[in-house]
Amino acid sequence: MRIRVIPVLCLCLAAGIRLANAQTSVQVDASKLEGPRVLAKQTERAAVRDYLQAWKSLSAAMNQNRVDLLDQDFVGIALDKLSATVRDQQRLGIRTAYQDLSHDVHLVFYSPEGLSIQMLDNVEYNVQLIDHDKVLTTQRAHARYVVVLTPSEVRWQVRIFQGDPQ
Amino acid sequence: MVKTAKIFLSGVLFLAVLQSAFADSGEMSLPRTVVAGSAFSVQTAGSGRGALYIVGPGQALRRDVQFGEPLQIAAGVLDNAGHYLAVLVGGSSPETEELDVLPADHPAVLSFLARPSRLPINLHDGISGAVYVYDVYHNLITAPATVSFDLSGASGTAQSRTVQTRNGAAWTQMSSSSKEGIADFVATAGGISSKRIIQQVPGDPCSLHMTAQKAGNEIELATDPLRDCSGNPVPDGTIVTFTESYRGTQTTVDVPLKRGIAQAEVPAYPGATISVATGVVMGNEIRWGER
Numbered sequence: 001m002r003i004r005v006i007p008v009l010c011l012c013l014a015a016g017i018r019l020a021n022a023q024t025s026v027q028v029d030a031s032k033l034e035g036p037r038v039l040a041k042q043t044e045r046a047a048v049r050d051y052l053q054a055w056k057s058l059s060a061a062m063n064q065n066r067v068d069l070l071d072q073d074f075v076g077i078a079l080d081k082l083s084a085t086v087r088d089q090q091r092l093g094i095r096t097a098y099q100d101l102s103h104d105v106h107l108v109f110y111s112p113e114g115l116s117i118q119m120l121d122n123v124e125y126n127v128q129l130i131d132h133d134k135v136l137t138t139q140r141a142h143a144r145y146v147v148v149l150t151p152s153e154v155r156w157q158v159r160i161f162q163g164d165p166q
Numbered sequence: 167m168v169k170t171a172k173i174f175l176s177g178v179l180f181l182a183v184l185q186s187a188f189a190d191s192g193e194m195s196l197p198r199t200v201v202a203g204s205a206f207s208v209q210t211a212g213s214g215r216g217a218l219y220i221v222g223p224g225q226a227l228r229r230d231v232q233f234g235e236p237l238q239i240a241a242g243v244l245d246n247a248g249h250y251l252a253v254l255v256g257g258s259s260p261e262t263e264e265l266d267v268l269p270a271d272h273p274a275v276l277s278f279l280a281r282p283s284r285l286p287i288n289l290h291d292g293i294s295g296a297v298y299v300y301d302v303y304h305n306l307i308t309a310p311a312t313v314s315f316d317l318s319g320a321s322g323t324a325q326s327r328t329v330q331t332r333n334g335a336a337w338t339q340m341s342s343s344s345k346e347g348i349a350d351f352v353a354t355a356g357g358i359s360s361k362r363i364i365q366q367v368p369g370d371p372c373s374l375h376m377t378a379q380k381a382g383n384e385i386e387l388a389t390d391p392l393r394d395c396s397g398n399p400v401p402d403g404t405i406v407t408f409t410e411s412y413r414g415t416q417t418t419v420d421v422p423l424k425r426g427i428a429q430a431e432v433p434a435y436p437g438a439t440i441s442v443a444t445g446v447v448m449g450n451e452i453r454w455g456e457r
Contacts, residue, residue: 088226109335112294113281137260143249163249165266
């Protein structure tokens with residue numbers, strides 16, 4: 001039998017919960033990289049750094065419902081889709097707070113011309129759903145994300161950001 | 167005492183009924199995975215009204231729910247692949263389930279990166295192509311799909327490769343042909359094609375030879391038609407340099423190739439030495455006769 005909690009109590013508890021500001025743990029593995037092009041360590045570090053920064057931008061954009069916060073780290077399809085989600089949230093009067101807790105990043109493809117890096121990330125994160133400033137739920141989630149980054153003048157930007165069943 | 171017991175029992179009974187009502191309301195059942203853009207339904211139990219949220223980075227939805235009746239999510243509504251939380255509120259407590267939206271399995275869009283757009287002939291593995299395969303909703307199709315790469319042109323032998331995608335990506339390398347000209351580099355998956363144009367240009371000239379003849383006080387210099395080692399004409403505009411050395415001074419003339427040959431005039435100094443070069447290729451040398 002499912003354990004039930006009285007809604008008022010649940011709301012009080014949920015309102016008291018703040019997403020912990022714990023250090024995010026990150027593991028990176030490039031041993032299964034495909035493609036004829038050698039991925040320099042410096043490039044690998046830059047791509048992973050910019051990807052992790054993209055999670056911060058995603059979290060801020062979804063929590064504040066601000067599309068502009070996505071511009072620095074996302075581009076193309078990923079930017080279009082995430083921006084649409086922010087606009088959905090604005091329309092519905094909801095917010096979502098994402099906090100990434102751990103990343104297990106596997107670099108899997110560096111395209112021959114050097115214009116894209118693909119990675120798979122087994123990520124653990126907290127997500128909180130807030131409707132008109134009322135916290136409805138806080139959940140811990142595990143998901144695998146398929147990510148493709150492409151270079152801009154100064155950084156790697158996320159072009160594909162897609163959760164994928166493992 | 168009996169009256170107090172009755173009131174107490176009534177209260178307990180009322181709470182039990184209330185608890186039972188809460189317990190029956192809102193319990194949901196939904197598929198663990200759905201294909202992007204497909205219709206599906208969410209079953210709920212009990213009575214009363216509530217709301218269902220489906221949220222993820224890819225999309226956010228909210229639907230009013232009448233408990234006890236199925237909620238239909240129509241085709242084309244949830245179309246972004248990804249990991250979602252489905253949260254049902256309005257019952258005794260919010261209920262949360264996970265939902266994965268899978269990409270459709272039929273390719274609809276190819277993102278084709280091909281490099282370079284221009285390269286010399288006969289370059290081994292000089293052309294590369296990478297493809298990302300998407301469904302109609304621009305979801306990356308992560309299930310394996312077959313991609314064929316074809317390189318063909320008016321001249322030269324066609325090349326073809328078939329590659330399985332891994333995590334939505336496929337790549338190949340091909341060699342430029344032995345003949346100059348435009349080549350079509352085409353990637354195809356699931357009947358969808360994407361084409362890039364590759365210009366294959368001649369390599370360096372294989373040999374460089376000039377002739378000289380007197381024209382008044384000048385010497386007219388002209389090269390033979392320039393060709394690479396495969397016999398392809400070197401493109402017009404390629405710079406050819408004529409150098410005349412005479413009594414310790416040097417005169418240099420740079421001229422672009424026109425219709426396959428380069429021509430220039432230099433002063434006719436008896437005893438002058440004239441050489442010709444283009445890029446890293448040196449041509450013959452002429453010593454102008456003393457009179």
